[in-house]
Amino acid sequence: MLRSTPTRPIGNRLVLAGLVLLGVSLGVLHNRAIARGDPSPVTTVVRTVTMPLVAAVTGVSCWISGRWSVLVGAEQAVRENRELRDENARLRAEVTRLHEMGILAQRLQRTLGFEAPAPRGRIVARVVALMPTIGFHTLVISRGSRDGVRAKSVVVAPGGVVGHVFDVAPASAVVLLLTDSSSAIGARVQRPESRATGICRGNGTDLLRMDYVARDADVRRGDIILSSGLGGEGGVFPKGLPIGIVEDARLDVSGALKHVTVRPAVRFDRLEEVTVLR
Amino acid sequence: MRGSRPGAAAALALTVAFAVHAALGASLEIAGCRPNLAAAALLVVCMFSGPARAAGFGLLVGVLEAGYAAGLVGSYIVSRTLVAYVVGSLEARVFRDSAAVAAAIVLLGTLALECVFAIFAPPPSALSWVLRTGGTVLANGALAPLLYFCLRPVASDREES
Numbered sequence: 001m002l003r004s005t006p007t008r009p010i011g012n013r014l015v016l017a018g019l020v021l022l023g024v025s026l027g028v029l030h031n032r033a034i035a036r037g038d039p040s041p042v043t044t045v046v047r048t049v050t051m052p053l054v055a056a057v058t059g060v061s062c063w064i065s066g067r068w069s070v071l072v073g074a075e076q077a078v079r080e081n082r083e084l085r086d087e088n089a090r091l092r093a094e095v096t097r098l099h100e101m102g103i104l105a106q107r108l109q110r111t112l113g114f115e116a117p118a119p120r121g122r123i124v125a126r127v128v129a130l131m132p133t134i135g136f137h138t139l140v141i142s143r144g145s146r147d148g149v150r151a152k153s154v155v156v157a158p159g160g161v162v163g164h165v166f167d168v169a170p171a172s173a174v175v176l177l178l179t180d181s182s183s184a185i186g187a188r189v190q191r192p193e194s195r196a197t198g199i200c201r202g203n204g205t206d207l208l209r210m211d212y213v214a215r216d217a218d219v220r221r222g223d224i225i226l227s228s229g230l231g232g233e234g235g236v237f238p239k240g241l242p243i244g245i246v247e248d249a250r251l252d253v254s255g256a257l258k259h260v261t262v263r264p265a266v267r268f269d270r271l272e273e274v275t276v277l278r
Numbered sequence: 279m280r281g282s283r284p285g286a287a288a289a290l291a292l293t294v295a296f297a298v299h300a301a302l303g304a305s306l307e308i309a310g311c312r313p314n315l316a317a318a319a320l321l322v323v324c325m326f327s328g329p330a331r332a333a334g335f336g337l338l339v340g341v342l343e344a345g346y347a348a349g350l351v352g353s354y355i356v357s358r359t360l361v362a363y364v365v366g367s368l369e370a371r372v373f374r375d376s377a378a379v380a381a382a383i384v385l386l387g388t389l390a391l392e393c394v395f396a397i398f399a400p401p402p403s404a405l406s407w408v409l410r411t412g413g414t415v416l417a418n419g420a421l422a423p424l425l426y427f428c429l430r431p432v433a434s435d436r437e438e439s
Contacts, residue, residue, distance in 0.1 A: 011330070012329040012330045012333075012363075012367070015333060015334075016330070016333050016359070019336075019337045019359050020356055020359055020360070022337065022355075023337060023340060023356040023359055024355075026351055026352065027344075027350075027352020027353070027355065027356075028352065030344070030349070030352070031349075031351070031352075034349070040351070042341070042351055043345045046341055046342060046344070046345025046346070047345050050293065050296070050342065053294070054301050056297075057297050057300075057302070058301040061301060061302055129301055129303055130303040130304055131304040133346055133347040134314050134414055135407075135410060138346070140300070166349075167349075174346065174347075181403070203402075203406070204403060204406050205406065
């Protein structure tokens with residue numbers, strides 16, 4: 001059904017032009033701040049104002065899902081508890097063995113004059129918003145510049161690498177996940193017989209693509225991929241962090257390189273806390 | 279003349295919709311289709327607003343989304359503002375106080391939002407963009423009737439008979 005025509009088209013267009021100009025100005029302001037390495041005033045203000053509301057919704061959602069899982073998953077929890085106890089016992093033995101190997105490695109490093117990497121500070125942060133914008137694989141954490149988080153700080157979870165800090169506000173930070181299409185990290189196959197290197201990139205899906213792997217590189221399904229400490233997004237990722245497991249490895253169309261698909265070690269959709277390495 | 283109370287209430291409702299969208303994030307996805315709750319709410323609210331006010335709501339949602347995204351601040355703000363203005367412009371021409379029309383507007387509006395955004399910030403992979411956008415359009419369309427009934431009381435300044 002048709003209604004009357006608009007009465008103030010010119011006024012409305014002026015308002016639109018003003019708002020578009022404001023939007024472009026905010027975009028330029030943001031880009032300039034990021035280019036200088038400063039916190040963006042736009043994202044800082046938005047997140048500072050809205051963070052309590054988003055955090056409250058996240059808290060309520062976690063509380064409800066926690067209560068729900070207690071109600072429906074008690075039997076499963078008992079079974080998982082038993083399995084985790086067994087796994088814990090196995091891992092304790094493994095930790096003891098690795099501890100001994102660590103002491104041996106330190107002794108050999110000292111003997112050979114190797115420079116040991118400096119220990120990094122750690123900041124534990126709560127995940128406030130997980131992939132809040134469609135099309136970007138990001139998460140927002142509850143710690144920011146006043147806690148010591150800096151742009152390009154590496155973010156990890158117990159399973160492995162999560163990503164790196166992209167934008168920092170005083171009380172929050174945006175983390176670019178490994179799976180985002182603009183993420184890249186230097187990678188290496190852990191298996192001693194292989195040690196093939198490449199660059200793991202996100203492609204906007206749940207999987208990663210490992211590029212620049214030589215055609216004769218020994219990469220197999222099930223291989224563990226670690227950060228190589230080389231290249232990637234400004235070379236910010238330290239060496240030896242778990243990235244994921246090889247799902248598929250085959251020659252690419254040209255036949256010159258290997259096409260390797262990697263499943264991330266971390267389930268990003270289940271993250272509740274992460275650790276920021278300073 | 280429209281009062282400021284429905285405008286303030288609608289702005290608050292949009293902020294809450296965005297907060298829910300940001301907090302629940304990926305867990306809102308069903309069968310690969312993830313709704314953009316903030317965009318769907320924006321389009322429904324714009325149904326009851328004039329063009330200038332709708333553009334203001336578009337700016338608000340654009341700023342909120344940009345604040346949690348990894349960049350592209352200007353693209354978010356301008357794409358939301360333009361599409362909201364167009365939907366608001368229809369308010370004076372077409373009677374749209376119906377859940378079915380809301381679903382149609384949210385379907386087409388979400389598609390327009392994603393297309394305008396893609397013009398400003400071209401996606402790296404066209405195929406993944408088509409799949410993701412298709413999922414978001416369908417999910418938003420499915421949510422539209424529910425949002426229409428929830429947001430109509432706060433966004434509309436028409437007197438109930």
